[in-house]
Amino acid sequence: MRPAATIAAAIATMTASLSVVPLFDSGRWILPTALAIVLMAVAGAASRAVALPAPLQPVLQLLALLTLLTVMFAQPAAAWGFLPGPVALAELQDLTRIGLAEAEVALAPVPTTETLVLLSVGGIGLVALTVDTIGVTLRLPALAGIPLLLVFALPAAVVRGGVPWWLLPLAVIGWLLLLAADARDDARAWGPLLTRRPGAQAGPRAHPRMPRPRASAGAAALQVGLVAVVVALLLPTAIPGLSEPVWVSPSGDRPGIGGDGPVSVDPFASLRRDLVDNPEREVLRYRTTAPSPGYLRLVALDTFDGVTWRPSEAPIRVPVTEPLGPPDLAGVADIGESTWDVRISDLDNAQLPVPYAGSVITPAGEALDERWTWDPQARTVGGVGVSSRDAAYAVAAYDIDPTRAELRAATKRAPDSLLPYLQLPDTLSPTLATLADEVTAGAQTPYARARALVDWFTDDGGFSYSTNVVTPPGADPLESFLEERIGYCQQFAGTMALMARAVGIPSRVVVGFTGGRLTDDGEYVVQARNAHAWPELWFAGIGWVWFEPTPRIGAGVVQPDYSRDRVDSDTPEAPVPDEVPQPQAPDVAAPVAGAGPGGPPTLLIVAALAGLAVLVTLPMIIVAWRRRRRTSRTDARVRIEATWRDLGDSVTDFGWAWSRAQTPREAANSLGRQVTLGESERAAMRRLVWWIEQVRYAPPTMEFIAPSPAELRADLAVLRRAADRAAVRSRRVRARLAPASLWGGGLSESSLEGARPTAGV
Template identity: 30%
Template sequence: MTAAPEQGARAVLGSVLCVLATWASLLALTGLVAGARWFAVAAVAVLVVAAATGLARAATRRWWAPTAVGGAVALVGLVLRYGAPPGRPQFLPDLDALGRAWATARQGVAVVNDSFVPMPDVRPGEMLLVVGAVAVYLLLDAAVLALRFPALGGIPLLALWVPAIVLGFPAGAAPVFWTAAAYLAILAYGAAPLHAHAGRLQRVVAAAVAAAALAGTSLLAGPPLMDAPGWASVALPTFGDGPVGPLELSDDLDLRESLGTRSAQVVLRYRVTDPNQPEESATDTEEGAEDDPVDTAAGTEADLAAATPTPDPTPAVDARLVGPLRAFTMATFDGRLWERAENDELELWEPATLLASDPRLLGTPPDPAAGTLAQVDIEVAALRERRLPVSTFPRTVVVDGEWGYDPLRDEVVGQRSTGDGLTYSMLVQVPALTSEDLEDTGVGTPADAELYTAVPDTEHRDRIAELAAEVTADAAGPYDQALELQTWLRSVANFTYDTRVPPARSSDAVWDFLEDRRGYCVQFATAMAMMARTLDIPSRIGVGFLPGERAQDGTYVVTGRLAHAWPELYFDGLGWVRFEPTPASQSGPPPAWADPFTGISAPGSIPDEIGANPPAALPSSVPTAPAVGPAVVPDEQSPWVTAAVTSGLVLVVVGGALVVLLLVRRRRRRVTTPEDAWTVLRRDLARADVRWSDATSPRGAVRQVHRTLLARTGAELDGSARQTLDRLARVVEQSRYAPTPAEHPADELDAWVQEVRDGVREALARGADRAPVTAG
């Protein structure tokens, strides 16, 4: 016989506990969805539905009635909120409103499918989250109050945690604590007798003793647990942090920390002009650029130049040319943590002479013949930093106050921190550095060379060195080695950009990153720097800010979200040279000298389309969402797939499961891309015993195919199959490097794979026919 549903004041208490438990479980999704509006809307929706179920429970003793009423109220509320005509509210649901709500949810499905974590906090996605929250509450309410089986309530609460667990984005300790506490409160509520006055003192004493025992155990067990490697990832983040108050970059970068909260505060504003251009012309140029819809953000012109060849050899004087603004460099790494020691021996300088790590340029006046000159005027906003953000290239610096120069680290260091309103200017000398210059250059010897070549003596040091050697096996010199490392790390087929740090598995954070294949800019930069050191290439990392977004008045705006780290390698006669191993979706294109795609156009692609609408360089210190496939359009233009909302009572319960399935599907979906085609080709050729390793770049794979065929048949791949293999390799490189690579239909990619596969098989067959027959 089924127990009678709860009634009276006890039912009210149970409803309150169910609401609090649902709110606590919603916190599990804070790591998956950006912003906080969705949480507020979902919390209010749960509260409204809870009030409806409570009123229904007070009016009837039928166990199913409150759930039915709550589901009906939720359905009506969803239709009225998400199905209202654009620009005005709707007070009564109708078929048109139902159709618009249907369309909104369909768009929410597209947002979930096309977003990277964290998903943007947009209205269509919010609708799915509200459906899931209401569904969880109704299931929990039915288990606790209707069926009086509180233990079952853990299942819907767990449903909200499944997406974060499956995708590897846990929300942190606080949501776990509050969810567990709410669930324990529900269990205690279900276990308490209907008349619980007897023995109250004994229960209070028992609860106090249990709480004291738990607290004591935590104090004793906490320190040794925190020393274990697996707990290192819960340390407080400092890199690029500062959502409240001024921002300060951390001197000690821990590879076991996540980036935590990213600051949207403006830290710098600056303007880049051509000192050789008259002021009036420069103004006209900026105004014309503002009218140009293509050039709307930092790096736009250079992104276009990086994706397509240009006949103009003179680079545009803009933020992309000046590059990131570096605050400081780091050289000492212990296997987990970058550390630095302050240098008290600072030098004064003449404002009209260059500051540079190259002794040949230090103290000399800017020379237009030695590179392109760019005037940069900067105003500091919410940045409190003792090191002045300056260009990585040689530059003059004019700034008020007590500032000194550290030539060893190439830093401008002040006695006090920067403050809001501080202004300074630079005349940057950008050398015309090309890949050809680096190909003919050997490794240099910087001052304190041992500092920049030291590799921490960890348990996986030799394995990191072996992996670096494997990745660069086809490289002809130090520049080619650096380029192979960068290409391998930037490949989305090899690594995933992720600000959440997986638990430590060893004492070597670099090896853990290379094993997990997930990390953020500090980890990508550190991995390349350490792997370069195993190849005897001096390296360090720079910390600063990406160029920023261009405002309407022509200035560039840098926020805390653009905090970034990158590796710098030392070459003879050229000094420290910047590379960019962090994936393009987060850091934008690499420097021109480190971009193998520079000057290459994939056959069949239209150069104008490649750069027709390039995005700004995205911050590497924050997870970002790509452009959602379908644009957010008026509700009338999209349909909906969530049958739970349209069918009402059957229902609402399915909402939580829908969110889980959609997020898992986003994780596992497989789209036909050049990377997919490359993977299929590699698998098919492996069946013919034509193989290459994970560390081989596309160009290296092409060479490996030719070498294998030459060894087995006496001839390389030829004809159209050879041209198609080269074409596919270039397209794969474009997909890895170009900010907006050309799109290729799936049929075209399949045809390329089939043509190369058939060509290799024919070559092998011809080689077998020509093989001499020997007597047995």
């Protein structure tokens, strides 16, 4: 039953699962997940108590886990109210698909929805099952650290601010408890330790009172493990370039949203995070001479691949210290100029927020890093390896506020250089183009078509703003948005840009901030809630003009004068914050969302790591399970013969000569000439030779005291370590990852049964 090791395996899984805490916005997942871990421990202990065959023990645990998931998440569909029948399993499958779709685009901390809690309970439950199987059933506690490491690696990879520093040593301590419990069970299998006796005695009774190396191995493993924890915590501070651990520092000053760190607007990921995580956090302040300040732009996304919007590579970059000329404004009569004094606080980005159309940037105080450059076509400022945090600068910009008449007159066809801004992917649903034609039917000019689209999104089309949107599994996100007609800024901006392209208007999507809140002293305050996305459309002689299709009031979202039904006063109402949106379940794939360039989805990385771990550990698990099964045979003679054959397999795996044609003493002497054996190893060899000789040569009617399975495994382990220690490194690696005995050189199970072996076999 091994209660100590079972409890230690459960504790190890629980300590490792604490690293998942930063992934959720509340702790409602903890209790059901802990219940799953306890259930796996109880099911494993019960299966071992009734001596269920090892391959069937994880099957029983899996059935227990499915029953728990059914009761928690699919109880109405359960057979007899609790059993996981076909209907309940189908329900769990659907919920899992929805949860995986949410996890694919959600950014930590995610809302504690039913489907994401299901993933937590089921996923960590499977980890608990795996740890119990490897560490307790198969007696391989060191390998049980691999699934525990994967549990820690997932949040460490996806949480932008990292995970608290103390979670890693806590997880390692849980694993060390499992190692200690396994060593304790090994020591107790030999009974109480009595006075040391010489190991040269012959016969099976010579060894029960001998000191066992495994009894002290657990203490050594604990010492090494504790030293490793200390080194892992202190080493980054001693090596240049590793001044911070891979997890977040206690002060929480790593880049990213969440905790006490700075806000980061990631244009390649969901902006909903910036709307619900720390929405009150101030990111910048500015003063401007512009009479009607618009939005501050971070990046322009001009390429749509059928799923996400991305920025194209700028053909030319201009140093930020050099001025940009004015855009083509032949069709605009009134062009003003304004200055913007910007002071950034908690905004950690590789782009600087600037108005359209900025022309000159002057640093305030310290000079801007020379790695900051203009994209002259998009009129955005970015860099590689830079951070906008605490930057201060002044921007001189051209104020472009075209009139309705000027926009109506902009009917000239776009030049060939703008053809990329009209491209639509072949995989795009034809529904969008058909709908765009219907919405703009009767509109004779590009401006009229743009206004028709804005009016349709904000009024006529019945759309509403919400962050609580979930695309059904397998459905097209764009079609789902157009059908359900509910979403948030990314979806409105991306869809309007696509519909504009469908009716012949060049377009792109811009990510940045709305104007913020005007204070009494004339300064604008921009908070995380002001993160926004909107479309820009191109008009001949005017250039790029922004529109606002998102039907949302507050947080600085405003309509430009040329997009309103009537001409308002020269000074628009000061933007004011709305109610803080509450964290809701994310949509499956917003049109603007993406994984970012060079960043494969985290789930794929974790799946690849898990697959690699399985490939690496599977041979070791199979060999260990086979060895344990052989040495646990009920028939003592078969058990001894199997141990001797397993010794031959192991010696061969490590590259040493071993012939089954030799007698046991000849084989033992041959191994002794190849491998230096210590006193304890020679004693173990003498015991095995004595036992195998009794089985092979003694009369069948002769009685002898047979060794227990634990005794046989211990002696076999001592000799395996000796062969391992003496082998070259390549052989040792091969013996673990691709042992020859596993691929055809081993002993078949059927050959252990039947007639009693004869000498020389």
